[in-house]
Amino acid sequence: MILEAHDLGWSVRRTQIVRDVSLAVREGETLGLVGPNGSGKSTLLRLLSGILKPTTGDVLVEGQPLGHLPRRLAAQKIAYLEQQADTGEAITVRDAVELGRTPWLTPLQPWSAKDDRIVAEAMAGADLHGFGTRYWATLSGGEKQRVHLARALAQRPRILLLDEPTNHLDVRHQLSILKLVAALPVTSIVALHDLNQALACDRVGVMAGGRLVALGAPEQVLNVERIAEVFGVRASIVTDPADGARFFRLDHIE
């Protein structure tokens, strides 16, 4: 297993925010994380990234405790795309994406043509042609989000942790970025609000009240009863007669 959490918990000022989360993620897998607002998805991703130190339990990366890995090595393995990352610095898009290479650079291994190529590929992956010299502060919300994704891709991690990577994106970019992430040869954990997007993941974890209340194949985990219980909405599965694709129709419970 490339990433494991054992009995993970985090509390702040005696309030338990995440409790008893255990999971194991296989190499190359895309795991969707869903749950209502405040259910602990972002906190769990921050624990898995090493930004937050668990109050209880452990995170293991390739069998090694994350807390024992030097920061640089951890940053070579894990990239984390935050939900509301911003910067006041007057940097260009290209500068921002180049930051993704930082964990790989040393005095003996300075910036090279390989880094240029990786940055160009990352920008192309996030559809940022022509944005290189634009200043970060002038970008729209969705453009900023694509720059964050490009920075994470330029990091060439083994594990990508993405917190609502599509929330500012137009429909075309939502589809293309999820397709890109699914096709990458990396392990991804993606917090999502769109249950139809979660259906396309290899497995889905459901958070509620700080706990991981279900983990498994999307159609088993996202059943009508659980959606009613966790989200308080009525779901029905609709099948597209054209190709048999299944998706959710969601409505209020009367």
Ligand SMILES: Nc1ncnc2c1ncn2[C@@H]1O[C@H](COP(=O)(O)OP(=O)(O)OP(=O)(O)O)[C@@H](O)[C@H]1O
């Ligand atoms: N540093 C903190 N201090 C106090 N409460 C916190 C802190 N961090 C998170 N919380 C609380 O913990 C709960 C879980 O937050 P978290 O951001 O992990 O939820 P989420 O599932 O990602 O929510 P959303 O879908 O709204 O993004 C929320 O009630 C939040 O207010």
